[in-house]
Amino acid sequence: MFAASPNLPPCGNNTKASRTWVDIYDQRGKRLYGFCALGKPSDLNHLWFALESGVVPPSWVYIEMTDRTTNTKYKSNLAETTN
Numbered sequence: 001m002f003a004a005s006p007n008l009p010p011c012g013n014n015t016k017a018s019r020t021w022v023d024i025y026d027q028r029g030k031r032l033y034g035f036c037a038l039g040k041p042s043d044l045n046h047l048w049f050a051l052e053s054g055v056v057p058p059s060w061v062y063i064e065m066t067d068r069t070t071n072t073k074y075k076s077n078l079a080e081t082t083n
Contacts, residue, residue, distance in 0.1 A: 001067060002038050008068050011036030021066045024049050026058035027078060057081055 004016040011017035014037055023034040024047060033049035044063075051057055060078040067074070 001065075002040050002043065004039070005068065019067060019069050021068065022047065023064050023066070025062055025064065027060040027062070028058075032058075032061065 001020040002018045005019040006016050008017065008019065011021070017036045018038050020038070021034060021036045022038060022044070024032045026032055032051075035043075035047065038044065047063065049061070059081060061081055062078050063076045065074045065076075066072075
């Protein structure tokens, strides 16, 4: 799922974007950030998002993984951000 896929549309200038893209959302469904170049499953342990100065971070987030080859979306459970 994380193999480079040059046969699929690029992610900006990255023509070797991974097969699966990962997006991070807050608990209300607002997209916070996305990753399109994860190379292996363990890269999921290093996801992050940034907020503007003074913005209170969401208490909960979830990720959605989109397999661009099968057009399948996988949604995680909510994860608490305060731990």
